[in-house]
Amino acid sequence: MMTLDLDNIKIGSTAANKADAIREAANLLIQTHHIKPGYMNSMMEREKVANTFLGNGIAIPHGLPKDRDDILRTGIAVVQIPKGVEWNAGEIVHLVVGIAARSDEHIEVLSNLTTLLGDESLIQRLSVTSDPNDIIASLTQSAGTKPATPQLADFAMAIEVVIQGKLGLHARPAATFVEVAKQFAADVHVRYGEKVANGKSLNSLLQLGVKGGTAIRVMAQGDDAEVALAALKEAVAQGLGEEEEKPAEVVEHGWTPQYVGETIPGVPASPGLAIGQVRYFKHRKIVVETTAKDPQAEEERLNEAIAAAQVELEQLYEEVKERSGAGKASIFRAHAEFLADPDLASETLAYIRKGHSAGWAWQETIQMQVAALQSVDDPLLSARATDLKDVGTRVLQHLAGIVDDQPFVPDIPVILLAEDLTPSDTAKLNPEFILGFCTASGGPTSHTAIIARSLGIPAIVGTGPALLHQAEGTMAILDGNSGNLYLEPGDADIESARQAQRALENLRNEEFRTRFEPAITTDGHRLEVVANISHTAEAERAVNAGGEGVGLLRSEFLFLDREDAPSEAEQFTAYLDMVTALNGLPLIVRTLDIGGDKNAPYLNMPPEDNSFLGVRGIRLCLARPKLFKPQLRAIFRASQHGPVKIMFPMISTYEDLTAAREIAEQVRAEIGAPAVEIGIMIEVPSAVMMAEELAREVDFFSIGTNDLTQYTLAMDRLHPVLAKQADGLHPAVLRMIDKTVQAAKAAGKWVGVCGGIAGDPRGAVILAGLGVTEFSVSIPSIAAIKAKLRQISLTDAQAVAQKALSCRTAAEVRNLLLPM
Structure with missing residues (x-):
């Protein structure tokens, strides 16, 4: 039970800043033998990683969990600051409640304090009272003496869940619960013992004082109540964003400041x-004319500006993809979706037809939509507002009379x-x-x-x-x-930080110095590290970075940002230039992979409700032989000048593969070119389940873990809520990879990975342990991945991989200790 007496209260104090206020509270706890002096530093450190401002003039500074040994006994101290002190920008605190609690005892204090938050007049009185007994009475009153509050109703539709974690439903997991609940229209109530709280109110939830390992009853009422309960059940099962406390790990650079x-x-x-x-x-500053005389001309200007913005987004996509891969570049694919929004277009056209210029109409429409998104108390929608504003500005630059865009x-x-x-x-x-x-x-x-x-x-x-x-x-x-x-x-801090920077730079330099050395494990197994590239010039860059070839040439760069398809001659020239730059190293050309998040306007592809499940990849090539055959001819011609391999994307059925191979063989025979190795991308679960049959028909597999993760977990990797859960190291994905590798081994075929986890040192070790022998990564990652693979033995990697396959969550996989 938390105790509070006169020795733990300081009335009428002043504080120059938050640190002074925390020191006052900590000194009270030290003087009353609740904490060791070192716990004061822990309270300061807590402020660097969390906001202890509770609301309505109350703050609850407390230390980090790792320093609980500095707590001598449970207790609290209160510092009253009548004039207030700024805690964070815009947050003025009058009551500083320092907490010393070794376990979940502070939940009781939170419950009492959050009850006070609802009574502003009481807080105002406690902020200026000269009688410390007023504060004692308010913070230590029993449940039976608290002011009565209206009891919320129980709903018939309900589930029972157990709150995980030692600390119970404190601020962070409660906030996650509220965030999930707010996604639904249904009312959500939570019962804990005799209390019922509003599941969409953080303040209300905290007043429940739910302790770790105890059950709560979550109730919902409304049209989407059943779906809301299912989502909340899943959120609680996942820990509400709370992670089990682990021993503190030294950050990579190991630097912390002193003063x-x-x-x-x-x-x-x-x-x-x-x-x-x-x-x-x-x-930037953009100025537009308000009115215009010719609505039809303004409509044409709007269409041209949107088209120009689409081209720019495509170029930006390619630039970012060159540096970082398609996953990160796909941000700008998502931006392009805004440009196709019919509501934006119709509202803008309505303004134009009333006599406004296209620039003014577009600006007004975007501002209204952004304001609407920003007005919603939802961080995900706020992020969408930023993206919409970005897209709006891009179009506006093409409609503006004056643009200060240096x-x-x-x-x-x-x-x-x-x-x-x-x-x-x-x-x-x-x-x-x-x-x-x-x-x-x-x-x-x-x-x-x-x-x-x-x-x-x-x-x-x-x-x-x-x-x-x-x-x-x-x-x-x-x-x-x-x-x-x-x-x-x-x-001193500047110098120590510079030393940490130099240490990191030395590590990168050593990796770069040894970039041409092969990736041979400590027990003598050779692994290939090759590059993902998207442009002709990148072939030479890949070699200079230590790449042992190109494991993925995204050939669609030849087809995008243009008004018509590239000719066979143009494609042949590009492939030949890359073959020449590689100077005998292998080039794997992925045939055209358009659709999903990539489109070419000249193809006149009809809109699809879900383009990722529609005509994309090999499906498009099979449906458009006039597009597919010239590319195959160009590839076969280039193969006569160096080692070239063909890889078909998005193979989902056996029929896809046989149809593509038949066309490829027909083209090869027409040209009279020698046979080349033909492989396929493993990107969908159906290909994994058919891997044994597919392996007999190809020379190699290359696993695209980005799409395989998306399709296996049924999570759009661009989704604002689900994206961080779409982890390529999820055990379900790793088991898909394992099954693929085993099928390939049985057929005597090799397996590469060209997705994001191949460029993650942890992912590379696990992949090696699963039997992957080729790692196709972004050019900047080549040296680091080769260095990492040279540090491990394959035997140790296999042991880690088996542990990873036995994990239940991606977090468990990422917490596995790697071999050194």
Whole structure:
């Protein structure tokens, strides 16, 4: 039971800042023998990773779980600050409630405090009272003496679930519960003992005081009640975003500061350390005419601007894909979907027909839609608002009379601060001048964060408005691993951070120095590391990076961003240039893979409800032989000049493969070219289940883990909620890979992987253990993956792979210890 007496209360205090207030509360706990002095530092550290502001003038600073041994006995201390102290930007605290609790005892305090949150007049009185007994009475009253509150109703439709984790339903898992509940129209109530809470209210849920390992009754009423309960049951089963506490791991760079002027905590978005002055990002200015005389001409201008924006998005897609692969580049495919939105078009046309210019009409429509999204208290919809704003600006540039769109290029390398950055803004950043960036809004799974990771720019997001009140030119250290921006660091911290940077750079340099060495495991097994490429020029880059060939040439680069299909001669020239650049190293050409998230307007493909399950990949090629045969002729012609292999994408049935092989053989015979190795992409579960039969008909398999993950888990890897769960290291996906490899081995065929997990050091080790012998990765990843594979024995990798196959979740796989 939490205790509170006069010695634990300080009335009429003042504090210059949050740190002073925490020190006052900690000193009270030290003086009353509740904590050791070291726990004060733990309370400070907690502020770097979590917000302890509870609401309505109350904050609850407490230490990190790893430092519970510094708690001598359970207790609380209250510091009253009548004039208030700013906790975070816009958050003024009058009652600082320091908590010392070794287990879930603090849930009781949260329950009492959240009851107080609903009584503003009581909080105001406690904030200025001169009698500490008023505070004691309010915080220690028993359940029977608390003010009566209306009891919410029980609903007939309900489920029983058990809250996991030692700490119970505290703020973070409760917030996740509320977020899931708010996705549904149904009312959601939660019963815990004699109390019933609103499942869509964080404050209400916290008042329940649910402890870990106990059951709650989740009830719903409304049209989608059954679906809501199923989603909440799944969310609770998954732990509500709460992870079991593990021993603290030293971050890769191992650096922490000692003395800094201010720390602004945020959310890690892209790892790494950046050291430099801060500078604010300046957005472009666009001016449009309000009215126009010719509505028909304005409609044509609108259509032309949208078409131009689509071309730009396609180009941006290709540029990002070159650096980071299709997965991250697909952000800009999603942007293109906005341009096809019929509501945007119809609303814009309505304004044009009333006499407005296309620019003004489009701007007005976008602003209204963005405002509507931003007004919804839902972070996912807010992220969509950022994307919509980005797309709107892209079109508007083609409709504007005046555009101040000079690229943001500082004169010295800086750490960029911004309220937010759009994906397009981020993709244009030059890593030579942008050391790192920090935004007040956004999340780690936002499109902006994904692009930052692809560029290798350290980044922090979601810091809140405190970020926007810093002086330009202030020295700072941005830690993308911990999610903290350290302002005005001391000279010693700057030097130690630079040493950490140099250590990382030395590691990368050593990997680069040995990039041409083969990837031979410590027990003598040779593994191939090759490149994924999307352009002719990348073939030479792949070789220079240490690649042992090209495991995936995305041939669709020849078909996109143009008004008609490439000729056979044009394709042959491109393939020949790559064969020449590779100088005897193998080139695997994936035949045209258009459809899904890639389209070419000149193909006039009819719209599909779900293009990922429609005519794409080999289905399109079989349906369009006039498109397919010229490509095959060009490939066979190029194969006469060097080692070229053909790979068919999206094979889902045995009939797909036999039909494609028949056409390929017909073309080969017409040209008189020698036979080449023919393989297929394994990207869908049906291909895995038919792998034994398919293996007899091909020379190799290449597993596309990005699509295989998406189709196996039935999770769109671009979905705002599900994307982070679409993990290629999920046991279900790994078992698919294992089954594929076993079928190939039985037929004497080799297996490569050209998806994202091949370029992940952990994924590469597990894949090697499963029997994968070729790793096709992005060019920047080649040296690191070769270095990683040289550090392991195949025997150890096999042991880890077997453990991975036995795991239940992707998190368990990612927590496995790797062989050293």
